[in-house]
Amino acid sequence: MRLLHPKKLNLDSLDPKSREIMEKTIAFFEGKGLKKVKHDDHERVWYADFLDFVKREQIFYALMTPAQYGDAEHVRFDSYRNNFFNEILGFYGLAYWYTWQVTMLGLGPIWNSKNEAIKKETARRLKEGAIFAFGLSEKEHGADLIASEMKVTAAGPGKYIANGRKYYIGNANKASYVSTFARELSTGDYIFFAAESDHKNYTCVQNVVNSQNYVAEYELKEYPFTDFEVLSRGRDAWDASLATIAYCKYNLGWASIGICTHAFYEAINHAANRVLFRHKVTDFPHIKQFMTDAWTRLLAMRLFSFRASDYMRSASEDDKRYLLYNPLVKMKVTMQGEEVVNLLWDVIAAKGFEKSGYFEMAARDIRGLPKLEGTAQVNMVLIMKFMDKFFFEPFSYPELPRQKHFKNDDFLFEQGSTSKGQNKIQFHDFNIAYNSTKVSNVKIFQAQIEVFKEFLSKTPPDKGQSRDLDFMLNVGELFTLVPYGQLIIESANSEKISDDILDQIFDFMVRDFSKYALQMYSRTSSTPEQMELCLKMIKKPAVNVERFTRVWEKEVLALDQSYHMNP
Numbered sequence: 001m002r003l004l005h006p007k008k009l010n011l012d013s014l015d016p017k018s019r020e021i022m023e024k025t026i027a028f029f030e031g032k033g034l035k036k037v038k039h040d041d042h043e044r045v046w047y048a049d050f051l052d053f054v055k056r057e058q059i060f061y062a063l064m065t066p067a068q069y070g071d072a073e074h075v076r077f078d079s080y081r082n083n084f085f086n087e088i089l090g091f092y093g094l095a096y097w098y099t100w101q102v103t104m105l106g107l108g109p110i111w112n113s114k115n116e117a118i119k120k121e122t123a124r125r126l127k128e129g130a131i132f133a134f135g136l137s138e139k140e141h142g143a144d145l146i147a148s149e150m151k152v153t154a155a156g157p158g159k160y161i162a163n164g165r166k167y168y169i170g171n172a173n174k175a176s177y178v179s180t181f182a183r184e185l186s187t188g189d190y191i192f193f194a195a196e197s198d199h200k201n202y203t204c205v206q207n208v209v210n211s212q213n214y215v216a217e218y219e220l221k222e223y224p225f226t227d228f229e230v231l232s233r234g235r236d237a238w239d240a241s242l243a244t245i246a247y248c249k250y251n252l253g254w255a256s257i258g259i260c261t262h263a264f265y266e267a268i269n270h271a272a273n274r275v276l277f278r279h280k281v282t283d284f285p286h287i288k289q290f291m292t293d294a295w296t297r298l299l300a301m302r303l304f305s306f307r308a309s310d311y312m313r314s315a316s317e318d319d320k321r322y323l324l325y326n327p328l329v330k331m332k333v334t335m336q337g338e339e340v341v342n343l344l345w346d347v348i349a350a351k352g353f354e355k356s357g358y359f360e361m362a363a364r365d366i367r368g369l370p371k372l373e374g375t376a377q378v379n380m381v382l383i384m385k386f387m388d389k390f391f392f393e394p395f396s397y398p399e400l401p402r403q404k405h406f407k408n409d410d411f412l413f414e415q416g417s418t419s420k421g422q423n424k425i426q427f428h429d430f431n432i433a434y435n436s437t438k439v440s441n442v443k444i445f446q447a448q449i450e451v452f453k454e455f456l457s458k459t460p461p462d463k464g465q466s467r468d469l470d471f472m473l474n475v476g477e478l479f480t481l482v483p484y485g486q487l488i489i490e491s492a493n494s495e496k497i498s499d500d501i502l503d504q505i506f507d508f509m510v511r512d513f514s515k516y517a518l519q520m521y522s523r524t525s526s527t528p529e530q531m532e533l534c535l536k537m538i539k540k541p542a543v544n545v546e547r548f549t550r551v552w553e554k555e556v557l558a559l560d561q562s563y564h565m566n567p
Helices: 018-031 035-044 047-055 059-064 081-093 096-112 116-127 234-247 250-271 284-314 323-354 359-365 376-384 387-392 440-458 463-467 469-495 499-522 527-538 544-560
Strands: 131-135 151-156 159-170 177-184 190-195 202-209 215-224 229-231
Touching: 018 035, 018 047, 018 081, 018 359, 035 116, 035 177, 035 359, 047 059, 047 096, 047 284, 059 081, 059 096, 059 323, 081 096, 081 250, 081 284, 096 131, 096 159, 096 177, 096 229, 096 234, 096 250, 096 323, 116 177, 131 159, 159 177, 159 190, 177 387, 190 215, 190 234, 234 323, 250 323, 250 359, 250 544, 284 323, 284 469, 284 499, 284 544, 323 359, 323 376, 323 469, 387 469, 387 499, 440 469, 440 499, 440 527, 463 469, 469 499, 499 527, 499 544
Parallel strands: 131 177, 151 177
Antiparallel strands: 151 159, 159 215, 177 190, 190 229, 202 215
C-alpha cells in the first residue's frame, strides 16, 4: 500500500462491481479534466454533472444503502470500500466529496430509525439519484442540540406542524429528505423528522458560503408532516444524531488524504523539474526533507485511517474502540493534512497560488476539514475521556485481522448511545504493536511514551490544570500520538511496509512528541515536577542518512511525473 494513483489503480481487494464504481468515478473526473474542474470551482457552478453521473450509475444507492434495503448483492453500506470513494472524491475536489458527505449525514437518522416504511422509501429515492441533508445545526446555537429552537406542535392524531430555521446545512437546496432535529413543544422531547426541500412550506433562505457547495439556511414555516416522516423521538433522536456523526466524521480524514495526494503529485512534478541557482529544486537538502516529511505524513494518514476502519467495521456492544479511533481520523488526520499541504507549499511557493492548478483548491479546502463535524478541539476533548483506560487498564481482545470482506456494516445503525459509558470502554495493550518491530525510531518513541505515562501517574493535571482547556489540549496532543502510532504500526505490519519507511515515519513522530513536550514544559501552569518529565520526553530521532536517502530516492522522488490529471 502506498498512495492512491488514479491511472495505476490497485483495487484488487474490492469486488468487481465496487472496482467498476471506482474506475467509472475516476473516468468521469479525468474525462471532465482539470481545466473544467477549476472553471466550475472558480465560477461556483453547482455540480449537476457529477450528480447526474451518480444518478446514472446509481452510485450513492450502491454505497450508502444498507443491504436489507437494496435489490442487488453489491448494494451495501461497506466502510472499507467507501474509504476509496471518499479518497477519490477528495482527490478531485472537495465540493464533490461534500455532497456525498452530507448525503451520508442526512441518511444517518433515517437508517438509525425504527421507521421501516420511510427507510424503504429512502432506498427507492436513492436508487433514483436523490441526495439528502442533515438538519441539525442552527445559526445561533451551532450543533448545541440542547438549545435547538426548531419546534414541533401536534396538529391532530399522527399529524404535526414544524416551525424554525436551520443553518449551515449542506445539500438542503436539493435534498429529497432533510433529516431535521427539533423539540416537541407539548413534551419537550427531541424529535427527528424528514422534511422535503420542494415543499411549499419549506424555504431555502440562502447559501451561506461562496462556493460550489450549497450550504443552506432553510426555514420551515407551518410545515406539515405525519407519523410517516417521524424518524425518532426522545433519547432515540439524541442518540441518532450522535451515532450518525460518530461514523460520518471518519470520512473527513479520507477527504484530507485525497486532497493531499493530488497536491503531492503536483508539487513533486513542479519541484523536480525546476532549476534555481543552477540546481534542481529537489537537490536542495531542505526540499528533500520537506518532501519526505510530506510523503511520510501522508502515508501515515492513510495507514492509520485504513486500520481505524477495521475497528469501526468490527465494532459491537462489547467492543467500541472505534469511538477513540474515529475522532482521531477526523481530528488528527485532518490536522496532519494541513501540515502536509504546508510542507508542500513551502516547496512550490508562489506556484501554489496559480489559478490553473489543483494546489490552489487544496490550499484553501484542506483548512476546512479540521473544523467540520465538531472542531478538532471538540474531538480532542472526546478523545481524552479514554486516556486512563487506554494507558493503565489494557484489556485482552482477539487479534483483529484486516476487515476487507464484502459485508454490510450493520452495527453502525445499531450503535445505541455513543455518549454514555465512554470511560468504561476498554482497549488492547498498545505495546503489542510497538513491540512487534525493532526499528530505531519506534523504540525511541516508545521511550517517550513511557515518560508520558510517568507524567500521568506521578504528576497528573491538578484540579486547576484540568479546568484549563489550553493545558489539557496539550496533554491530549501527546496522548493522541500514542494510538496514532499504534495503528500505523498495525497497518504497516498488515501491508508489509518496509522497515525503512516505518523508521522514516517515526522520525517525524519522535519530533512531534518532542514538540508537544516542549509546549507542555512552557505552559504557564506547568509545575517543576511536570517540567522535569517534559524535558525527559524530548528526544532526537535516530540519524540514518542512508535510510533517508533510500526513502527519498525510491519512494518520494520516484513519483516525479508519475501522475498528471487530464487537462
